[in-house]
Amino acid sequence: MKIAEMNWSQVEDYLKRDDRCVVPLGSTEQHAGLSLSVDSILAEKVALDAAEPLGIPVFPVVPYGITPYFLAYPGSISLRIDTYTRIIRDILDGLKIQGFKRILLVNGHGGNSPAGSLAIEWMADNPGIPVKFHNWWNAPATFAKVQEIDTVASHASWMENFAWTRLPGVTQPTQRKPMIDLTRMRYMDPAGVRTYLGDGNFGGYYERDDAEMQAIWDIAVTETRALMEGPWS
Numbered sequence: 310m311k312i313a314e315m316n317w318s319q320v321e322d323y324l325k326r327d328d329r330c331v332v333p334l335g336s337t338e339q340h341a342g343l344s345l346s347v348d349s350i351l352a353e354k355v356a357l358d359a360a361e362p363l364g365i366p367v368f369p370v371v372p373y374g375i376t377p378y379f380l381a382y383p384g385s386i387s388l389r390i391d392t393y394t395r396i397i398r399d400i401l402d403g404l405k406i407q408g409f410k411r412i413l414l415v416n417g418h419g420g421n422s423p424a425g426s427l428a429i430e431w432m433a434d435n436p437g438i439p440v441k442f443h444n445w446w447n448a449p450a451t452f453a454k455v456q457e458i459d460t461v462a463s464h465a466s467w468m469e470n471f472a473w474t475r476l477p478g479v480t481q482p483t484q485r486k487p488m489i490d491l492t493r494m495r496y497m498d499p500a501g502v503r504t505y506l507g508d509g510n511f512g513g514y515y516e517r518d519d520a521e522m523q524a525i526w527d528i529a530v531t532e533t534r535a536l537m538e539g540p541w542s
Contacts, residue, residue: 311357312368320407323366328410329537331356331367332400336374336418339382340474341465341509342481346372347474352417354473355445355526359415359533371396375420381499382509387420394427401431405438411541412440415533419444419464439541443533451529458521459513461488466513471522481515488512 312320333356335349344350353370360367375393379385388396397414404412414424425442432440445451446468455462462468470481489511494502 310360310364310366312366315366320366323364324408327365328408329363329365329413330404330409330411331360331365331413331415331537332404333367333370334374334397334414334416334418334421334424335370335372336376336420337372338374338376338379338385338387338418339465339509340469341515342476342479343465343470343474344476345384347465347469348374348417350417350474351469351471352415352445355417355529355533356413356415358526358530359537363534363537365537368400370417371400374418375423376418378494378497378499378502379509381503390423393421394423397424397427398431401428401435401440405435410438412438413536414440414442416442416444417446441536441541443536445529445533448529448532450532451525454525454528458525459517461485461513463488463511463513465508465510467515467517467522468513468525470516471526472519482508483515485514486510486512 333352335346335352337345337349339345340347349370349372356367373386373388375390376385376387380387401412414428416424428440428442432438455468459467489506491511494505497505
């Protein structure tokens with residue numbers, strides 16, 4: 310259930326019987342012809358779909374992440390690492406104060422990995438309050454299903470093209486884009502990255518059949534829900 314659809318007294322009642330919560334982590338960055346909010350949309354939706362039968366509250370997605378390499382693409386916003394980890398720490402501190410004692414961070418953006426390191430550090434400062442950091446898209450079962458369908462899959466390719474990340478009126482290319490050299494890209498400044506990537510797809514087809522995408526999604530939801538169910542210690 311969404312925290313946005315609860316009031317404070319309902320949260321207080323919930324905390325009398327459970328202490329779990331979920332915080333999705335996203336970003337606002339280019340995804341070729343898909344929404345700039347792909348990472349936020351997917352992180353929040355997989356968290357909500359997974360939490361629904363368990364009745365666990367899901368906080369609003371953190372919509373900005375660490376993505377300096379895409380700054381030459383209009384609409385892409387990046388936070389500094391220090392800023393981002395401070396935000397995540399403040400969120401965790403706030404959840405602790407409220408009485409949440411089992412926290413799942415569902416991450417939708419690879420650049421947000423410092424949040425995982427911060428969670429480990431935070432737990433050392435706050436013993437007894439476990440925090441799980443979950444990259445939903447490359448968790449073992451989910452990524453295995455992606456690879457089963459097509460081994461060429463990456464940023465802004467078909468593996469992020471769900472019905473809920475597409476934009477009306479945008480027609481996707483039909484070709485299979487060759488994979489980029491990610492190591493080479495990491496040496497480039499934002500302008501160089503845009504020149505190298507072109508539309509922003511890292512490689513692979515731009516879309517696949519919706520039945521295949523739903524199969525991936527079902528596994529991702531199940532895998533995310535398992536983390537909510539535990540164990541937590």
